[in-house]
Amino acid sequence: MEKSKKRILIAEDSNEWQRFHSSLLKNYDKYDVDFVICDCAKDALTLVQESLKAPYDIILTDLQMETDFLPDFAGEWLVKQIKTFKDYAKTPVVIISATYNIAFVAHTLGVKYLSKRTLVNNPDTYYFMLDENLA
Numbered sequence: 001m002e003k004s005k006k007r008i009l010i011a012e013d014s015n016e017w018q019r020f021h022s023s024l025l026k027n028y029d030k031y032d033v034d035f036v037i038c039d040c041a042k043d044a045l046t047l048v049q050e051s052l053k054a055p056y057d058i059i060l061t062d063l064q065m066e067t068d069f070l071p072d073f074a075g076e077w078l079v080k081q082i083k084t085f086k087d088y089a090k091t092p093v094v095i096i097s098a099t100y101n102i103a104f105v106a107h108t109l110g111v112k113y114l115s116k117r118t119l120v121n122n123p124d125t126y127y128f129m130l131d132e133n134l135a
Contacts, residue, residue, distance in 0.1 A: 008035040011044035011061040024126050040066045041074035052087045058133050063097040079109045092133040
C-alpha cells in the first residue's frame with residue numbers, strides 16, 4: 001500500500017531547529033512527506049500565497065523570528081495572515097516555540113502548539129503531533 005504524500009511548510013529561523021525538523025521528518029514513516037523550510041514569516045507567507053491551489057497539509061511555525069511585526073511575534077503575524085485565506089481554513093497550524101507564553105498565544109490564535117523544551121526532552125511528541133494533524 002502506497003503512503004499518501006503530505007506537504008509541510010515550516011517557518012523557523014534557527015539553523016539548529018531547521019536541522020531538528022529535517023532530521024525528524026526524514027525519519028517519519030507514517031506518510032511520505034515533502035517539506036519546505038523557510039527562515040522568516042515573510043517568506044512563509046509568500047509560499048502560502050503561491051500554494052493556494054494546492055495548500056500545504058500542515059504549517060509549523062516558530063514565534064520569534066524577524067522583528068518587523070512588533071508588538072506581535074513574527075509567527076503570530078504569520079498565523080493571522082494564513083487565517084485570511086479560505087483555502088487554508090482547515091489547514092492545521094502548529095506553533096513550535098520556546099517562548100514562555102506559547103500556550104496563551106496559540107490559544108488566542110486558535111491553533112495548536114508544541115514547546116521546544118518538550119521536543120528536546122521527548123522528540124516523539126513531534127511524531128504524535130504529525131500523526132494527529134495529518135490524519
